[in-house]
Amino acid sequence: MIGFGAVGSGVVNLFNNMTREIFERVGLSVELVKIAVRNKGKKRSQIFDKNKITEDAFSIVTDPEIDIVVEVMGGEEPAMALILKAISQGKHVVTANKHLLAMRGEEVYSAVESGEVELGFEAAVAGAIPIVRAIRSAFAGDRIDMIQGIVNGTGNYILSRMTSEGKPFNEILKDAQSLGYAESDPAFDIEGIDSAHKVAIMAALAFGTSVNFGSVFIEGITSITPDDISMAREFGLKIKLLATAKRCEGGIEARVHPAMIPQSHFLASVNGAYNAIEIICDNAAKNVLIGPGAGSGPTASAIAGDVIDIACKIARGGAGKTPPMLIPLELRNETKVKAISDMVFEYYLRFTVSDRPGILAKLAGALGEKGISIASMIQRGRQENEPVSVVLTTHSAAEADLDMALEQLKDTDICLAPVTKIRIQKDA
Numbered sequence: 001m002i003g004f005g006a007v008g009s010g011v012v013n014l015f016n017n018m019t020r021e022i023f024e025r026v027g028l029s030v031e032l033v034k035i036a037v038r039n040k041g042k043k044r045s046q047i048f049d050k051n052k053i054t055e056d057a058f059s060i061v062t063d064p065e066i067d068i069v070v071e072v073m074g075g076e077e078p079a080m081a082l083i084l085k086a087i088s089q090g091k092h093v094v095t096a097n098k099h100l101l102a103m104r105g106e107e108v109y110s111a112v113e114s115g116e117v118e119l120g121f122e123a124a125v126a127g128a129i130p131i132v133r134a135i136r137s138a139f140a141g142d143r144i145d146m147i148q149g150i151v152n153g154t155g156n157y158i159l160s161r162m163t164s165e166g167k168p169f170n171e172i173l174k175d176a177q178s179l180g181y182a183e184s185d186p187a188f189d190i191e192g193i194d195s196a197h198k199v200a201i202m203a204a205l206a207f208g209t210s211v212n213f214g215s216v217f218i219e220g221i222t223s224i225t226p227d228d229i230s231m232a233r234e235f236g237l238k239i240k241l242l243a244t245a246k247r248c249e250g251g252i253e254a255r256v257h258p259a260m261i262p263q264s265h266f267l268a269s270v271n272g273a274y275n276a277i278e279i280i281c282d283n284a285a286k287n288v289l290i291g292p293g294a295g296s297g298p299t300a301s302a303i304a305g306d307v308i309d310i311a312c313k314i315a316r317g318g319a320g321k322t323p324p325m326l327i328p329l330e331l332r333n334e335t336k337v338k339a340i341s342d343m344v345f346e347y348y349l350r351f352t353v354s355d356r357p358g359i360l361a362k363l364a365g366a367l368g369e370k371g372i373s374i375a376s377m378i379q380r381g382r383q384e385n386e387p388v389s390v391v392l393t394t395h396s397a398a399e400a401d402l403d404m405a406l407e408q409l410k411d412t413d414i415c416l417a418p419v420t421k422i423r424i425q426k427d428a
């Protein structure tokens, strides 16, 4: 194993506690031979022979005694070089590295296919939730039309607490960091990048295509305010950071952004660090997976599942015959990812304007000029010539038209602050 951090520690615990069960399931003992770390001197509370810890990760991927390499160090390099080296040495690989697979998955999948080894990456998408297995085998006989869900526990924890406590984003983020729910650098989680990594991996797997990560639309939760959350509540909606991969005419949608969804939707009741994913198939209809999407134990469980699966194939024959991406590489092409500007949503818009006569008419006029019709309008507070919040919801509108209208408003003296725009998905 390369890495002995949060996930690696969970794997060590699991292998220490499950030795007998793993032996029974595989029919052979599966031994954690060596672990590579950055700093050998670091104190670790898990029980593991210190003499089997090394700072030379390449000594693991080239060790002829090792059959399976578990990569849980994270990042792009040297993780990529280590994985490719392991594959070139005929070793099977299990990884939790969503960043690497989203950015450079095609290189890994191609090496795995030509090297005739197995690749397990269940832990790379939503921790313990068996979404990779669901797509790769459970629904392999069906056609998946959409995968949508909450796939970042940190973001969901922050939004859930903002919703229940009415406190601002920064206050909850600080608290989440002190409680260990958010990392000291939370950018990937709160800016939607981590969710986008998972969307790219799921879309590539489910739709048999390669996905250019740069074309995944990404918007995080940093600009959501308690006001937006309480307005959503008044409309019978709740704000969630949704990750969506969907088939559409001429390509696919791959996007991550906050969305207002009906309070009655099951995703609206998924709170805290939990993740939930719905899979909509042609025949199997809507199926839902819910569980802890990260953390030491849940992620270790997903890794151990992959290791046992591969070990069973080694023990019984047949290891190295599973295409990592459901269909072989030569049949997979890059599919066009639809631009968000070409999509249509209903919108929640919060304007900060000066409270003077005629402002509402000007807002409505600017939107109307682009063919955007208003569904409802609420003004909060009344203090002449002071900034006030005006909230509008729109009927369905093309995102490009709305952006043009908002761009034009930016150049006027009507808006005193950037407009908050949140997509409404009533049929989420």
Ligand SMILES: NC(=O)c1ccc[n+]([C@@H]2O[C@H](COP(=O)([O-])OP(=O)(O)OC[C@H]3O[C@@H](n4cnc5c(N)ncnc54)[C@H](OP(=O)(O)O)[C@@H]3O)[C@@H](O)[C@H]2O)c1
Pocket: 002, 003, 004, 005, 006, 007, 008, 036, 037, 038, 039, 040, 042, 055, 057, 071, 072, 073, 074, 075, 078, 096, 097, 098, 099, 123, 124, 127, 293, 294, 295, 296, 299
């Ligand atoms: N944490 C989660 O809940 C979670 C969930 C799903 C997926 N993942 C993914 O799992 C992977 C690991 O995450 P983590 O949270 O366990 O990270 P982490 O706590 O930061 O641990 C990283 C480990 O890698 C080791 N390492 C770093 N650079 C190394 C190098 N050059 N050579 C050898 N070892 C090196 C570190 O060694 P030292 O201990 O000596 O510093 C540490 O043990 C990432 O890809 C992450 O995205 C994490």
